[in-house]
Amino acid sequence: MTGAVPAFGARLRALRLAKGLSLSGFAGRVYYSKGYLSRVENGLQQPSAEFVRRCDAELAADGELVALTAPPAADPAPARTETGEDGLWMMTMTPDGENAFQPLARREVLRGGAAALAGLAAVPAAAPAFRLRDSLRHHEQLLAAARGLGQVAPPRSVLPMLVGQAQSLRAVARQAGGSAAVEVARVFARTAEFAGWMTQESGDTAAALWWTAKAAEVAASTGDRDAASYALVRQALITLYAGDAATTVDLARQAQVGEGTSRRVLGLAAQREAQGHALAGNHGECLRALDRAAGHLAAAKAERTGGPVVGTTHVPDPVAVVTGWCLHDLGRPREAAQVLDREIARIPENAVRARLRFGVRRALAHAAAGELEHACELAQGMIAQGAAIGSATVLADFRRFAATVRRWSAHPAVRALEPGLAALRYR
Incomplete structure (x- = not known):
């Protein structure tokens, strides 16, 4: 630069x-x-x-x-490439609630000696098909519950559930065969994808990439094009927050190539592509990608026949809120604020994380548009939630907001807000 x-x-x-x-x-x-x-x-x-x-x-x-x-496009942070099923997964938790996840390759396990080897259970006998179906139904319910919890709780409190569930699904997979094995793998891929999102939210980019790679690997092995494509959409979110517009667009476009991807995932991928174009300042390409996203997601809604929904289920009109997001990155904060004012009012109150994510963007847009007092009022109402929810991506936007309003550091509204913003900076 x-x-x-x-x-x-x-x-x-x-x-x-x-x-x-x-x-x-x-x-x-x-x-x-x-x-x-x-x-x-x-x-x-x-x-x-x-x-x-x-x-x-x-x-x-x-x-x-x-x-x-713009900085030159850079490769994302290196993922942990040892994703084979022969490794050992280590989940550590401390009494104060801190936790960490670490996958170990077989060679690392062997170096760990008998204690580590004791964690590698023998392959259990095959289970009857009806037991596998019951098990999968409960795993799907657990994943839905984890997604709901992820809206109101810090990601570090959700991660142990997801790691445990993924490990349990590994054990179930060893008992399954034929079509049952494919179904287990599909639930595992969606669990790993959401674990990647929660890991990104906790601030560990390398682990997020590991989980995303695992989700894509397992999905590809079963021919689940949706899960494999959505893993690319998730990876593009990591590069988006890293400020890498070119890689974000490239990953999002990869997710839209090939047959077998659902209209919903195509729509979510087009949304991510639009965010990459906005970051690059490409207004025309951004709007074209948003138009494609709207078309795909409208078709997906009309065609939906049941089953799990990929991506957010808490935002009534994802394209509209992403449009507000993009308008801000395109340097049109007043237009962005108008869109986000309207759309955030439609997000349910219990979708705390979604309201917070787009709410901070809304405050940022109002501040960039010179509406300082209103922006500070909006931010003041979200600082406590931002501290409680512990989202690395939301905190990144709070830091952007703080840098924006600090240009008016002598303004009374900014001075009143500074202690809360300072507390968030050091989380």
């Missing part, structure tokens, strides 16, 4: 002057100080990502300014 600062500043000035905008006038339109804008244009200040996207939108640069400052 440092080397790109002079080039960005020079191009920003050229575009501003071409629009006939004075330094003061343009600073007022993007809600940044005249001094900050001057330092950026002269190559003396590294611009924030928020500032770059806002300038790009105001000057109708269609991603040109974003591209000047």
Whole structure:
């Protein structure tokens, strides 16, 4: 980024002057100080990502300014590649509620000696088909319960349930054969996918990638195209939060290639692609991806005949809230705030995590639009929930909000909010 600062500043000035905008006038339109804008244009200040996207939108640069400052696409954090079923899974829990998960390859297990080897149970005898069906039904109910708990509880309190369930499904798989084995594998893949999401929410990107890879591996082995594609959508969320627009778009597009993927997963993949385009400042591609998402998800809703639903079930119109998300990243905070105001009111009160995730984005959009007092009022009502829910992705957005409002550090509303925001920064 440092080397790109002079080039960005020079191009920003050229575009501003071409629009006939004075330094003061343009600073007022993007809600940044005249001094900050001057330092950026002269190559003396590294611009924030928020500032770059806002300038790009105001000057109708269609991603040109974003591209000047974008970091090169990077590979995601390395996943734990030893995902074979011959390993040992270690789940540790302390009396204060902290926990950690660690998969060990067979060679690591052997190094661990007799204590580790004692954890590798013998393969049990095959179970009757009716017992397997009963077992799977209960596992599906447990997964649904874990998803519900994930809306109101910290991810670290949900993870032990999911790890235990995945381990139990490994044991069930050893008893199954034929079509029953395929059904067990499908439930396992969905459990692993959700474990990956909860692990990402707890802040462990490497473990999240391990679970996502495991879900994709098992789904592919059974021909479950939906689970394999949705694992790519989840992986794209990891790269989205890492700020890697190009990889996010690439993964989301991979999830939309090939036959056998349901309309719902195609819609969720198109949504993620739109978020990647928004991060890159590509307004046209973003809107086209959102249109595809809306079409796929509407068709999926009309065709639904029962069974588990992939992705969120707590947001009435996922495309609408993602549109608000994208508008903010495209540097259109006022439009984003209008959309999010409307859509968050439709999310059920018990969907705490979903309301919080999009609620912080809503506050961020209002702040970026210069509606400072309202933004601080919205944030104040979510700080306690943000501390309780323990979501790494929500806390990342709180930090973005704090960086935005800190530009008005002397404002009474910002000063009143600062102690709560400071507490969240150190969680």
